Amino acid sequence: MRAYQLDRFALDHLHLADMPDPVPGPGEVAVDMRALSLNYRDLLVIRGQYNPNLRLPATPISDGAGVVSAVGPDVRGLRAGDAVMTHFVAGWIDGPFREQYVATTLGLPAAGVAAERVVLPAQALLPLPAGFDFQQAATLPIAALTAWSALVTEGNLQPGQVVLTLGTGGVSVFALQLAKAMNATVIITSSSDEKLARARELGADHTINYRTRPDWHREVLRLTGGRGADITVENGGAGTLSQSLRATRAGGVVAMLGALTGLSADVNLAPVLMKRLRICGIMVDSRAAFERLCAFLAQHPLEPVIDRVFPFEQLPDALRWMETGRHVGKIVVAF
Numbered sequence: 111m112r113a114y115q116l117d118r119f120a121l122d123h124l125h126l127a128d129m130p131d132p133v134p135g136p137g138e139v140a141v142d143m144r145a146l147s148l149n150y151r152d153l154l155v156i157r158g159q160y161n162p163n164l165r166l167p168a169t170p171i172s173d174g175a176g177v178v179s180a181v182g183p184d185v186r187g188l189r190a191g192d193a194v195m196t197h198f199v200a201g202w203i204d205g206p207f208r209e210q211y212v213a214t215t216l217g218l219p220a221a222g223v224a225a226e227r228v229v230l231p232a233q234a235l236l237p238l239p240a241g242f243d244f245q246q247a248a249t250l251p252i253a254a255l256t257a258w259s260a261l262v263t264e265g266n267l268q269p270g271q272v273v274l275t276l277g278t279g280g281v282s283v284f285a286l287q288l289a290k291a292m293n294a295t296v297i298i299t300s301s302s303d304e305k306l307a308r309a310r311e312l313g314a315d316h317t318i319n320y321r322t323r324p325d326w327h328r329e330v331l332r333l334t335g336g337r338g339a340d341i342t343v344e345n346g347g348a349g350t351l352s353q354s355l356r357a358t359r360a361g362g363v364v365a366m367l368g369a370l371t372g373l374s375a376d377v378n379l380a381p382v383l384m385k386r387l388r389i390c391g392i393m394v395d396s397r398a399a400f401e402r403l404c405a406f407l408a409q410h411p412l413e414p415v416i417d418r419v420f421p422f423e424q425l426p427d428a429l430r431w432m433e434t435g436r437h438v439g440k441i442v443v444a445f
C-alpha cells in the first residue's frame with residue numbers, strides 16, 4: 111500500500127512511498143481510507159511549526175473516513191466492512207480534558223491517515239453520521255467538532271443569540287452552519303467580498319470585510335445595537351484577539367481556538383475584566399461530544415461545504431491550495 115511520508119519538516123519533503131500493509135494489534139482496527147480532509151494544523155505539523163520535536167519520518171494528516179478492512183483481537187463494536195471516520199483526540203473519550211491526551215492526537219504525534227490503509231485504536235473511530243458520504247464525513251472530525259466545542263460545549267448557544275465567527279475557513283464555516291441550524295444570528299468576517307457573498311448564501315445574517323473595515327469590532331457593535339456578540343469563535347489569534355474582546359458582549363464567551371495570525375500579542379485585557387468575559391481555550395472536543403454532534407446532525411441535516419476535491423496523488427497540491435487561503439470551507443482528498 112502507498113502512504114505519504116514526511117522525511118523532514120517542509121511541504122517539499124512530503125512524498126508517496128510503498129509501505130508494508132499495517133496489521134492491527136490488540137484493540138486496533140485497519141481502515142482502507144476513502145477520503146481525507148485538510149486542517150490548518152496539517153500545514154503547521156508539516157512545516158515543523160506545530161511541534162519541531164515530532165519524530166520523523168512519519169505519515170501526517172489528521173482527518174479521514176474509510177472502510178474497516180480488519181480488526182485486531184479484543185475489538186468490540188466494529189467489523190470488516192463498517193464505514194468509519196476518525197476521532198482526532200483519540201484518547202479523550204469523555205469528561206474533562208487532560209494534558210496527556212495531546213499525545214493521542216491523530217496526524218502526529220499519533221498516527222496520521224494520509225495512507226491507503228491505516229491502523230488506529232478502535233476508540234479513534236466512529237460510524238459515519240446517517241446520510242454522510244466518505245468525503246463529507248472526512249470534513250467533520252476537527253473542523254465541525256471544534257465549531258461544536260466553541261458553540262455548544264463551551265458556549266451553550268441558545269436560539270436567538272448572536273455568534274461572531276472570523277474568516278471563511280473550515281472551522282468558521284461549520285460555526286456558521288451549526289449556529290444557523292440552532293437558530294442563532296451569525297456575523298462572519300472575511301478578507302474577500304466574494305467569500306462573504308458565499309457566506310450569505312450559506313445563511314450568514316451579517317458580513318464584514320476585515321480588509322476594508324480594519325476596525326471590524328465597531329461594525330459588530332453597531333450590528334448588535336452596541337451590545338456585542340454572545341459567542342465569538344476566535345480563529346485569528348494574536349492579531350484579532352483585541353478586537354474580538356471588544357466585539358463580545360458582557361458575560362459573553364470568546365472561544366480561543368486559532369492562531370492564524372500568531373500566538374503572541376500585546377493585548378489590552380481591560381474588556382475581559384470590565385465585561386467579565388469568559389475566554390475558553392479549545393482543543394477540539396471529546397468522543398462523547400463528537401457523538402452528540404453526530405446526533406445533532408441526524409436531526410439537522412447540514413451539508414459540509416467542500417471547496418475542492420484533490421486526488422490522493424495530489425495531496426501536496428491540496429496543501430498548497432490551503433496555503434493560499436483562497437478556499438471557503440473544507441478541502442478534501444479522495445482515494
Ligand SMILES: NC(=O)c1ccc[n+]([C@@H]2O[C@H](COP(=O)([O-])OP(=O)(O)OC[C@H]3O[C@@H](n4cnc5c(N)ncnc54)[C@H](OP(=O)(O)O)[C@@H]3O)[C@@H](O)[C@H]2O)c1
Nearest residue numbers: 150256277278279280281300301367368369370392393394
Ligand atoms: N484549538 C483547536 O481545537 C483548533 C481546531 C481546529 C482549528 N484550529 C485553528 O483554527 C484556525 C482555523 O483553522 P481552519 O482549519 O479552519 O483553517 P483554514 O480552513 O485554513 O481557514 C483559514 C481562513 O481563515 C481566515 N483568516 C486568515 N487570517 C485571518 C484574520 N486575520 N482574521 C480573520 N480570518 C482570517 C481566512 O479566511 P478569509 O479569507 O475569509 O478571511 C483563511 O482562508 C487555525 O489557526 C487552526 O490551527 C484550532
